[in-house]
Amino acid sequence: MKRFLLPLAVFAVVVGFLAVGLTLNPREVPSPLVxxxxxDFSLPQxxxxxxxxxxxxxxxxxxxxxxxxxxxxxxxxxxxxLMQMAKSGEVPIYGVDYKDQRGExxxxxQQWGNPYPLVAxxxxxxxxxxxxxxxxxxxxxxxxxxxxxxKQIGPIDQDVLHKKILPLVKELQTQ
Amino acid sequence: MKRVRVLxxxxxxxxxxxxxxxxxxxxxxNPQVEARLKTLAVELRCLVCQNQTLxxxxxxxxxxxxxxxxxxxxxxxxxxxxIEFLVARYGDFVLYxxxxxxxxxxxWLGPFLLLLVGGTVLVVTLRRRQKTLPETVLSEEEHRRAExxxxxxxx
Numbered sequence: 001m002k003r004f005l006l007p008l009a010v011f012a013v014v015v016g017f018l019a020v021g022l023t024l025n026p027r028e029v030p031s032p033l034v035x036x037x038x039x040d041f042s043l044p045q046x047x048x049x050x051x052x053x054x055x056x057x058x059x060x061x062x063x064x065x066x067x068x069x070x071x072x073x074x075x076x077x078x079x080x081x082l083m084q085m086a087k088s089g090e091v092p093i094y095g096v097d098y099k100d101q102r103g104e105x106x107x108x109x110q111q112w113g114n115p116y117p118l119v120a121x122x123x124x125x126x127x128x129x130x131x132x133x134x135x136x137x138x139x140x141x142x143x144x145x146x147x148x149x150x151k152q153i154g155p156i157d158q159d160v161l162h163k164k165i166l167p168l169v170k171e172l173q174t175q
Numbered sequence: 176m177k178r179v180r181v182l183x184x185x186x187x188x189x190x191x192x193x194x195x196x197x198x199x200x201x202x203x204x205n206p207q208v209e210a211r212l213k214t215l216a217v218e219l220r221c222l223v224c225q226n227q228t229l230x231x232x233x234x235x236x237x238x239x240x241x242x243x244x245x246x247x248x249x250x251x252x253x254x255x256x257x258i259e260f261l262v263a264r265y266g267d268f269v270l271y272x273x274x275x276x277x278x279x280x281x282x283w284l285g286p287f288l289l290l291l292v293g294g295t296v297l298v299v300t301l302r303r304r305q306k307t308l309p310e311t312v313l314s315e316e317e318h319r320r321a322e323x324x325x326x327x328x329x330x
Contacts, residue, residue: 031266
């Protein structure tokens with residue numbers, strides 16, 4: 001009996017590693033930007049094209065910065081959650097239309113609804129690179145001092161919204 | 176006269192190829208920049224298709240990042256600075272060679288640890304087996320018999 005103990009132990013360790021390793025999401029790359037100041041930019045707006053938007057305009061507020069595009073499937077999944085958040089008015093969501101065409105973006109928002117008080121346009125994707133975006137949708141929670149507190153990679157669902165984003169926003173708002 | 180005609184003919188054949196060579200646009204303007212981009216890009220991971228390098232990938236983000244790296248090379252930034260720029264935005268994950276950190280110690284030392292464990296197990300097992308094998312001493316009679324059997328096999 002004793003001679004089976006060692007192989008069994010090795011097997012148990014391998015199973016343990018696989019149990020953890022295989023359930024991790026390889027797309028969730030921890031962002032080095034969390035805890036750092038949100039990179040500054042100045043981008044033209046989608047609706048009022050002659051005006052620009054900069055994160056500095058949001059100083060003193062807790063807000064979300066959501067990178068999306070009309071060509072992105074995940075954005076469609078996430079969209080009802082954003083609409084629900086916009087309706088509740090708990091936290092403003094500012095959009096960045098990432099590598100998109102203006103006409104398509106406008107049609108998309110008209111068709112599905114617009115959860116954003118303001119949408120900025122990142123046509124070249126350069127601001128996206130500064131934020132470490134590698135696939136839309138991605139959402140950043142930014143505090144009153146303009147520091148990134150959380151990054152959501154992929155669509156926000158009800159679970160993420162209620163367990164992570166809303167509690168964090170409430171905590172940051174009281175600071 | 177004949178020579179002139181041949182020359183004219185050759186000009187007519189060669190001239191258009193010259194035109195084509197002008198029209199085919201090189202991938203990058205500057206071959207030196209391209210060479211540096213190539214050496215850098217094989218060390219960097221494309222974050223969209225995570226098992227491809229920035230050099231291999233045709234994902235739009237990889238194209239954008241190559242453009243970004245090209246511009247940084249044109250600005251005369253060092254390789255170190257360019258890599259720092261990308262790590263600051265995407266984390267250590269963009270590097271194909273993970274740096275030695277506290278969190279990556281196991282990754283770097285793991286193979287050597289496994290080798291050590293395997294080697295120890297091998298040595299211990301061999302020693303143990305040597306002990307369990309009884310050392311048999313042959314008597315004179317047995318020795319002769321063994322020799323007879325061996326020589327029989329030879330013929």
